[in-house]
Amino acid sequence: MEQLIYERRKVFDPLLRFTHLWLGVLIVLQIFTALIVDYIDKGVPRDTLWYIHVWIGYGIGVGLVARIILGIMGSSTAKFSDLWHPALWLNVIKTKQWVDPHRWGHSALASFVYLVFYVLLSVMVLTGLSLAAIKLNMGPFDSLLGGNKALKDLFHEPHELLYNFFWGFILVHFGALIWHEVKDKSPLAQAMVSGYLYRLISKNDK
Numbered sequence: 001m002e003q004l005i006y007e008r009r010k011v012f013d014p015l016l017r018f019t020h021l022w023l024g025v026l027i028v029l030q031i032f033t034a035l036i037v038d039y040i041d042k043g044v045p046r047d048t049l050w051y052i053h054v055w056i057g058y059g060i061g062v063g064l065v066a067r068i069i070l071g072i073m074g075s076s077t078a079k080f081s082d083l084w085h086p087a088l089w090l091n092v093i094k095t096k097q098w099v100d101p102h103r104w105g106h107s108a109l110a111s112f113v114y115l116v117f118y119v120l121l122s123v124m125v126l127t128g129l130s131l132a133a134i135k136l137n138m139g140p141f142d143s144l145l146g147g148n149k150a151l152k153d154l155f156h157e158p159h160e161l162l163y164n165f166f167w168g169f170i171l172v173h174f175g176a177l178i179w180h181e182v183k184d185k186s187p188l189a190q191a192m193v194s195g196y197l198y199r200l201i202s203k204n205d206k
């Protein structure tokens, strides 16, 4: 029988974990509303679905602002500085070796993708709020852009294109979590629920 001994530390604080849960659930719902809308005929049900999409979008906007505040003044592992590892990323490009040293915080390699994720999510929220004003006369940009149909494509094209990044991200994120659990023999996926990271320190065969 194999006996594994771990060191464990609490690394992710409750606010960071809650923002992760909030954004994760709302983005999955958002993708779902965008997917099913094509199967619904024009009229009240379709309009209602777009209102739901916009209200979920407001929730995503609030979650994003909360995450940015945590990134600037949150705990040490929530700060954006914990996600910033340019020397390591350059090393991966130069050596073509995917070295991801164990650290008590975010994965240094995955952090690059997380930063891209937040930049693109900001674009989604800004283009989404603009579309809400142009097409539905809703939201904070209504007084600025309300009903200005000429600008519709300017915001619709990037919004629809970037949508692909988000479902792609989810597939890669799940794949990477499973891969790490198998490779490192450590429970990683639970870290954004419990806050604990584990590092394998010894292995005995009994």
Ligand code: HEM
Pocket (backbone or CB within 6 Å): 027, 030, 031, 034, 037, 038, 050, 053, 054, 055, 056, 057, 058, 060, 061, 121, 124, 125, 126, 127, 128, 129, 131, 132, 133, 135, 136, 159, 160, 163, 166
């Ligand atoms: C990651 C988050 C988001 C995803 C994946 C997403 C996805 C999409 C997609 C794929 C469309 C085009 C659907 C189509 O034309 O068939 C769309 C349209 C739209 N989205 Fe989003 N969206 C997101 C966030 C937001 C946010 C934050 C808002 C606003 C607060 C928003 C508001 C809108 C509006 C108003 C439209 C146009 C509706 C229409 O054509 O009448 N979206 N979204």
Ligand code: HEM
Pocket (backbone or CB within 6 Å): 016, 020, 023, 024, 025, 027, 028, 067, 078, 105, 106, 107, 110, 111, 114, 117, 170, 173, 177, 188, 189, 190, 191, 192
């Ligand atoms: C069962 C579902 C999920 C689990 C178990 C999970 C687990 C985790 C874990 C353990 C991390 C930290 C990993 C590391 O440091 O590399 C993480 C980070 C992250 N995950 Fe997830 N995740 C889930 C779903 C999602 C979804 C649906 C999204 C977005 C659509 C998402 C977006 C993110 C982002 C943006 C980060 C960076 C965290 C930060 O803001 O600091 N996750 N996730």
